[in-house]
Amino acid sequence: MGRSTLLSVLCALVLAGCAGSAPEAARSKDRLLRVAAAVSAEPSAGAPAPGAAAEEAADAHEHEDEVDEDGAEVDDGLELPVDPGAGTRAHSPLTAMTEAQIEELLAKDPAALGPMSVGATNAGALFNGVRMPESDRWELVDPGHAWGTRETIDALDRAIAEVHRQFPGSPKLYIGHISARDGGRLSPHKSHQAGRDVDISYFLDARHRWYQRATAANLDRERTWAFVRALITETDVELILIDSSVQRLLKEHALKIGEDKGWLDEVFQYGSRKPRPLIRHARGHANHIHIRFYSPVAQESAVRAYPLLVKRGAIKPTAQYVRHTAKKGQTLGSLARQYGTTVEAIKRANGLRSTAIQAKRVYNIPRPSSGPAAPPKHVVVPPRRLPPPRAAEASPPARHDEAGPAMGG
Structure with a gap:
């Protein structure tokens, strides 16, 4: 079957799939659109045949194995261990409230308690989630599953805004899944359960589509690196999953524009032996970036309110x-x-x-479990991994032969 014929069949299937129940139609439509995107993409050298590439792209997210280069699974769900002495303990306005006050708000005005990210990202929930708004800077692929904590939404907006500050008129990014409105299991992911995980596209060339593979030929290195750099330096990011082939392109570009090599080795897993880099390889992430943010207020609020949320049936006990x-x-x-x-x-x-x-x-x-699940643990946010000043930004050394400032007399 030719490529154009296959695309026609897929488009017909997309339209036919919309006739079923809304949730099932949405899932079918999303899968078929991903297949169509993969089929229409130009195959790279050594790539599988178009049909195989289409199936691989469609299945990549549904079987998101997330393994690193040594074959061990990336810790995609559990929180990374943090030395309490090397970070900042999160605080929440709920800490100053009594249980009676929290319970009263739960009964009368639950929204006043603010967003809460409950438990681990692969076994948690979201309470009072905030939906990612519409914008001319991004497109929501699945608005019904674009709910997160306020901190997640704000951090994402901040990083994207930085790209547009540096490169006015930048194209839209595609934002995929964040979480369901109440969190919990969101197929096909292991994570995305607590409002802190985001799937987002790379900046690619003018023919950019959602779930399109980033390559040396189409990756906009300048904008993508500006986005990733802003995530690292201006937000409380916990983990970024990027395929090692794309890491290589970004790291080479960062070195070319003068970024510090030692800092880049702390940031990228590619080409580095440093422990716990922020950006890690994961299979299935050449066509999108997976970002996990800390949400200190939302996480700590959940710790404070968890027993009462469970008691009132606002959430189910989180799994262990x-x-x-x-x-x-x-x-x-x-x-x-x-x-x-x-x-x-x-x-x-x-x-x-x-x-x-x-x-x-x-x-x-x-x-x-013979009883209620244990409450979430307190969160400690590590310091941001800030780079040393670039050479162009560093202050020039003082010259000893320079005259001092003129003194008035």
Whole structure:
């Protein structure tokens, strides 16, 4: 089947899919549009045939394995450990309130408590979420799943605004999933459950489409690096997932324009042996960036209000998981028996469609609970990883032969 014929068939399927139930139609439409985008893209050297590329693009997000270059899973759901002495403990206005005051607001004016990011990003919830607004600087791919904390929305806006400050008239970015309105499981992701994860496009050339793969031929290095740099230096970003092939292009550009190599080695996983870089490789992220923000106020508010939210039924108790690295020969059945849970519970916790598992992969194993789940832990936000001044920005050294300032007499 020729490419034009295949595209025609896919477009017809998109239109036909809209006739079903709204949620199912939206899911089908999104998947088919991704396939169509992949088919219409020009294949790079050595790339699979168009049909294979289309299927790979469509499945990349649905099977978001997120593994690093050594084959170990990127910690995409659990919060990264932070030395309490090396960061700032988050604070919330709710800390000064009594439980009775919080409970009264929950009953009469819950919105007054503000947004709350509850639990881990792969096992959490969102309370009083804020929807990403419409803008001429971005396009919401799925507005119904573009809810986050106020801090997430503001941080994203700030980083995009910085690109437009440097490059007026920049094209729109595509913003994919953030979270559902109340958080929780959002297919096909493992994370995106607590209003702090964002999927967003790269800045590409004029033919840019959502879910289009970034390559050396189409990546707008200047704008994309300005965006990533603003995320790192002007927001409380916890993690950025970018394919190593794109990391290479951005790092080379950053070095070319005079960024400090030592700082870039702290930031990028590509070409560096530094522990815990902010930007990590993850399979399936050559066609979009995954950003996770800290939301200090929203997270700390959730810690304070969690027992009352559960008590009043505003949220369900957040799940708790054991992280298990699968060994050769293990099955979901053996893991279920080992941990006292069920095969179906493990499948749900990991977004698995079948019972097949892979050795050396890390899986979430639900803990059986005999009582309420433990409340979220207090959050500590590490210092931002700021670069040293660029050479052009540094103050010139003082010259000893220069005359001092004139003195009035």
